Amino acid sequence: MGQASTPKLISVLGGEAAKVPPVWMMRQAGRHLPEYLELRSRAKDFLDFCYTPSMATEATLQPVRRYGMDAAILFADILLILDAMGLGVEFEKGVGPLVQQIDSAADLGKVRAKKAADRLAPVYETVSRVKAELSAETALIGFAGSPWTVSLYAIEGRGKTDKSLAWRWAHGRPDELAAVMDHVIEATAHYLLKQVEAGADALMLFDSWAEGLPNNIFREVIIAPTKKLVTRLREMGVTVPIIGFPRGAAAMLPEYARETGVTAIGLDTAAVPSFVNAEIVAGMPVQGHLDPLLLIEGGSRMDARVRELVEAYSGRPHIFNLGHGIRPETPIGNVERVLKIIREG
């Protein structure tokens, strides 16, 4: 019986620099794929799609089959946890998510954390079905939104806002915000634990709204809650690697990398390779960060940028990814081109 091979992505997350970096892309499943749009058209709505294991499994596998990605990322959404915690979540076509708005921590604490996670049983069913379909070389990444980003959607009540309401809570109601985030942390810890128990090989925490925060607030709402969540997961016995993605962290990235306990850092589109290599300890794996808009344009400037990023991180454990999710209008040929350059030079 041969040694069950470890996916290259997991070896890199273990600190090994790979000659050819493993690659996957945020939002690789979803609207840029015609096969997703066909499947999606058969669902009642997006939430129903995420709660239907046969559909979510198929959506997760589509980009792996089409591109030979080195990882599958669970087809779910960062807002499912709010739905499970009792705040109705809806995704309005062309509007994005709508969430029942909270005005205090009491509004979010109605459903016990473990019970909330139990409500997401269809997601764990998807994880185990995907795992059964993947080859031994392909990693399966589970994920959740980070405490600040998830709490922000509950405070704002929707996407596509200027985030000022949540920011004002951070400045003016820090204790109330901390109480909200503590509820989110506990529910998210149970949610991620169950994803790992169902077969996830790694986890990713999306702090998608970490950008632009004053450094004192960044410490309070990004670093401290992430550290709490990572510590809680380790206490629960979770040993898989954890990728932290503080989008827009900029100069606060090194402190995030040092303080939170994450295994690896997801870099956003604005990351600067020389800064990353100077400020993030050499053995710490990094992931990213091609601009999703350049992936739409393609051409020689895309080719050059891909080669530049591969070269910039060639001396350290690096997972090639985008700096944020794939846009719906991304040409499939450009995704294929990126993989070809990474794998064939």
Ligand SMILES: O=C(O)CCc1c2[nH]c(c1CC(=O)O)Cc1[nH]c(c(CC(=O)O)c1CCC(=O)O)Cc1[nH]c(c(CC(=O)O)c1CCC(=O)O)Cc1[nH]c(c(CCC(=O)O)c1CC(=O)O)C2
């Ligand atoms: O604008 C806003 O604030 C809300 C954005 C929004 C969310 N889910 C959404 C929407 C509406 C939309 O994308 O049109 C709704 C949403 N989530 C997802 C999709 C599929 C797609 O992108 O076409 C969609 C569109 C679904 C549809 O309309 O059919 C699925 C999703 N969300 C997410 C992930 C994890 C990943 O990115 O790989 C994944 C899985 C993708 C995969 O399996 O390959 C994570 C997610 N969802 C969400 C966020 C918040 C921030 C952001 O979107 O930039 C984030 C984190 C992030 O992308 O930084 C919330």
